[in-house]
Amino acid sequence: MATYVLIHGASSDSWYWHRxxxxxxxxxxxxxxxxxxxxxxxxxxxxxxxTAIATIREHTGDAATPTDLIIVAQSLGGFTGALLATRVPTKLLVYVAAMAPKAGETPGEWWEATGYSEAKRHNDELVGIAGREDLDSEITFFHDVPADITAEALRRPVPQTDGPFKSPPMPEHPNVPVRFLLCRDDRMFPAEFQRRLAKERLGITADEMGGGHLPALAHPEELVRQLEMFRVEAGL
Structure with a gap:
């Protein structure tokens, strides 16, 4: 048995992982x-x-912090997942459609440093949504999420502040096994962009699955299959 710690992204909460x-x-x-x-x-x-550490401690009660933690970090959660893995015993860190951090760089600097705007503009043109993505979040985020799940998500909006982007520079990346899972139809962080960042920032080749930016809502079975494959391959 492993202990999965699931870190959600921006404008979200733990409901994101409910499937x-x-x-x-x-x-x-x-x-x-x-x-x-x-x-x-x-x-x-x-x-x-x-907050994540406090939640882990609350979950375990009087027991010691588990030493078999698998941290799974989605989207903006990549920064929290990376920092968390420097502070708790971590067997595996998995980025999912995530913002891969770089030591010495702030989250606010990530966008320009990665060339994000140009990568997204190019992908928007390729998939035919250029000029539309800011008008309807469903175009960018929910295009492959089941209609009932989308409706529920839109009924429970979670405000997001810019606090994370004012955070200090990130420390050295944790010295733990790491996997990067991109989604080939991601319209927020395009696949080719993510392939490049996984190599440049983490020194690894990204793993891939189908679907868009919200795989836990759109394709939970496939996401879990991937996570379990990573766990087995890590010997956990």
Whole structure:
């Protein structure tokens, strides 16, 4: 049995993982899903990480922090996942459609440093959504999410402040095994862009699955299959 710590992205909370949690538990694993303080403008990545650690401790009660943690970090959660892996015993860090951090760079600097705007503009043109993506979040984020799940998500919006982007520079990347899972139809972080960042920033070749930016909502079974494959390959 492993303990999965699932870190959600921006404008989100632990509900994002609600289709994944029962699948992991059915496979015999423990699952911890922190709710990061995304609505508090005074909170950035250090505070998000503190919240995740507090949630882990609350989950385990008087027991020691598990030593078999698999941290799964989605989208903006990549920064929190990386910092968390420097502070708790971590067997595996998995980025999922995530913002791969770089030591000495702030989250706010990530966009320009990675060449994100040009990469997204090019992909928007390729998929025929140029000029439309900011008008309807469904075009960018929910295009492959089932209609009922999309409707529920849109009924429960989670405000996101810019606190994370004012955070201090990231430290050295944690010295733990790492995987990077991109989604080939991701309209937020295009696949070719993510392939490049995985190599440049993490020194690895990204793994890939189908679907868009929200795989836990759109394709939970495939996401769990990938996570379990990573776990087995890591010898956990």
């Amino acid at each position: 994944v949690i029962p699948l992991l538990r059915a496979a015999g694993h423990d699952v911890i899903t922190p709710n990061l303080p995304v609505g508090d403008p005074a909170c950035g990545i250090p505070e998000y990480t503190d």
